[in-house]
Amino acid sequence: MPYPDDDSISSAKNLLINEELAYNRHDLLDEFKHLIITLTDEQRSIFDDIILAVRKKKGGVFFVYGYGGTGKTFLWKTLSIALRSEGEIVLNVASSGIASLLLTGGRTAHSRFKIPINLNEDSICTIKPDSDIANLLRITSLIIWDEAPMVHKHAFEALDRTLKDIFTCQDKMASQLPFGEKVIVFGGDFRQILPVVPNGSRQDIVSSSLSSSYLWTKCKVLKLTKNMRLTIGSEASNIQEIKTFAEWLLDIGEGKVGGFSDGEAIIHMPDDLLIADSLDPVSDLIDFVYPSILENFKKEGFFQERAILAPKNEVVQDINDRLLSIFPGEEKEYLSSDTICQSGYVHDNLHESLYSPDFLNGLKLSGVPNHHLVLKVGVPVMLLRNIDQKNGLCNGTRLKVISLGNRVIEAEIISGNNIGNRTFIPRITLTPSDKNIPFKFQRRQFPLAVCFAMTINKSQGQSLSRVGLYLKEPVFTHGQLYVALSRVKSRQGLKLLILDKYGKVTNQTSNIVYKEVFNSL
Numbered sequence: 001m002p003y004p005d006d007d008s009i010s011s012a013k014n015l016l017i018n019e020e021l022a023y024n025r026h027d028l029l030d031e032f033k034h035l036i037i038t039l040t041d042e043q044r045s046i047f048d049d050i051i052l053a054v055r056k057k058k059g060g061v062f063f064v065y066g067y068g069g070t071g072k073t074f075l076w077k078t079l080s081i082a083l084r085s086e087g088e089i090v091l092n093v094a095s096s097g098i099a100s101l102l103l104t105g106g107r108t109a110h111s112r113f114k115i116p117i118n119l120n121e122d123s124i125c126t127i128k129p130d131s132d133i134a135n136l137l138r139i140t141s142l143i144i145w146d147e148a149p150m151v152h153k154h155a156f157e158a159l160d161r162t163l164k165d166i167f168t169c170q171d172k173m174a175s176q177l178p179f180g181e182k183v184i185v186f187g188g189d190f191r192q193i194l195p196v197v198p199n200g201s202r203q204d205i206v207s208s209s210l211s212s213s214y215l216w217t218k219c220k221v222l223k224l225t226k227n228m229r230l231t232i233g234s235e236a237s238n239i240q241e242i243k244t245f246a247e248w249l250l251d252i253g254e255g256k257v258g259g260f261s262d263g264e265a266i267i268h269m270p271d272d273l274l275i276a277d278s279l280d281p282v283s284d285l286i287d288f289v290y291p292s293i294l295e296n297f298k299k300e301g302f303f304q305e306r307a308i309l310a311p312k313n314e315v316v317q318d319i320n321d322r323l324l325s326i327f328p329g330e331e332k333e334y335l336s337s338d339t340i341c342q343s344g345y346v347h348d349n350l351h352e353s354l355y356s357p358d359f360l361n362g363l364k365l366s367g368v369p370n371h372h373l374v375l376k377v378g379v380p381v382m383l384l385r386n387i388d389q390k391n392g393l394c395n396g397t398r399l400k401v402i403s404l405g406n407r408v409i410e411a412e413i414i415s416g417n418n419i420g421n422r423t424f425i426p427r428i429t430l431t432p433s434d435k436n437i438p439f440k441f442q443r444r445q446f447p448l449a450v451c452f453a454m455t456i457n458k459s460q461g462q463s464l465s466r467v468g469l470y471l472k473e474p475v476f477t478h479g480q481l482y483v484a485l486s487r488v489k490s491r492q493g494l495k496l497l498i499l500d501k502y503g504k505v506t507n508q509t510s511n512i513v514y515k516e517v518f519n520s521l
């Protein structure tokens with residue numbers, strides 16, 4: 001019997017490759033035969049373009065531009081199944097944990113490609129040429145990267161440099177072509193929130209987006225325009241209403257509502273979407289999202305698709321505190337343990353004493369749980385870290401607290417594909433990567449935050465059926481209003497409470513759209 005060659009032996013030992021080849025090809029082929037005939041003409045033409053590039057093995061960079069409901073996820077699924085049914089490898093990644101859950105075998109791009117958290121224009125991914133992930137990438141036929149516009153262009157550029165680097169030793173051409181001659185497809189919607197640049201100006205934000213990268217000129221833009229969500233599964237009587245609402249949302253996303261503007265426009269919201277002036281309008285907003293919460297909170301699925309959204313964390317915190325205080329049951333308090341990391345910045349006792357435990361405990365940072373976490377059984381919480389993506393536990397997953405132990409918290413998933421699954425969340429050590437803090441510190445805490453309310457940025461990618469948008473202050477960056485309003489599919493599920501600078505209820509608010517991001521589309 002012949003001996004297997006070295007390549008086959010090393011591939012067989014590579015768990016990452018095994019995992020990507022573990023799909024049942026017969027089942028996939030059956031599913032593919034069904035999916036391919038259901039593609040619309042525009043989906044089919046994009047499918048053919050991408051498959052042709054894969055077959056040619058000469059690389060290719062595509063951007064599939066389509067707003068929510070145009071069938072991007074459906075297209076990713078069909079492409080993945082087509083190639084996987086032939087034994088080829090497709091890597092499905094997304095910019096956020098929530099979006100990655102919608103893809104079969106999906107991971108966040110950062111974890112899959114080991115992209116550094118703090119990026120600059122020279123960053124590369126931490127992938128060694130002889131590592132398992134490098135060998136997986138070598139034999140990958142297609143990379144699909146969903147929700148690309150929300151990530152800084154340096155992330156794509158880091159992957160481009162890394163792939164060129166690791167493939168050049170085999171193939172000299174690899175260094176000439178983007179992503180080392182791999183076929184890569186990005187997807188997303190530039191109407192949504194662009195990369196977050198702390199304290200960044202409009203120009204900083206626009207120039208951080210994928211469309212400002214040197215890679216963009218290599219990208220072939222393919223458009224999906226037909227709203228499949230309206231066509232499939234909607235009752236005929238609702239279609240016109242949903243269509244009008246969807247068109248209004250798109251106009252807001254493109255900055256076409258409220259007359260000509262470049263950047264910020266004042267727009268008037270229709271009366272039926274507004275919480276009216278009253279003695280306590282915040283209470284009315286809460287009642288719209290969580291009607292009779294004290295009677296209904298035990299009902300199954302009550303918290304599943306509801307949230308109050310606001311642009312800033314302080315307002316979110318106020319609403320969460322207010323709802324937590326009226327929620328029945330005993331409070332349990334969890335305090336974090338915060339320590340400063342020994343580094344070049346902290347070399348003597350004087351510096352260490354500057355950052356006292358009280359000072360560290362008082363730091364409230366985005367994406368990091370608070371030092372003082374107060375919970376009750378039954379409250380909805382959001383996970384703040386990717387802890388088990390395969391089982392739907394990623395940054396942004398919403399859960400309901402089942403029991404509050406001293407060392408673990410038992411919770412039930414209430415969003416995504418794994419609704420109803422129970423899990424135990426442990427305390428974990430987090431090291432914030434906020435560039436504004438001139439020192440490094442660690443916080444050991446449960447990676448959870450109460451989420452009756454959440455920031456608009458956190459809601460990107462979540463699908464909700466009832467949303468209360470609380471604009472105590474207006475939105476402050478591109479795409480925020482569009483993201484907040486488009487979390488729901490029908491206008492019945494939406495109400496806004498808008499306050500003016502004197503705290504009075506009003507019907508007008510700002511919409512911020514940096515139109516230059518659409519120029520190159």
Ligand SMILES: Nc1ncnc2c1ncn2[C@@H]1O[C@H](COP(=O)(O)OP(=O)(O)OP(=O)(O)O)[C@@H](O)[C@H]1O
Binds near residue numbers: 070073074228
């Ligand atoms: N060709 C098709 N045939 C049948 N159903 C389709 C087709 N394309 C899309 N759909 C269905 O339309 C709905 C919306 O599609 P999909 O979720 O893929 O859109 P999307 O662009 O990814 O939206 P979002 O960005 O909001 O996630 C889904 O229920 C999907 O199964």
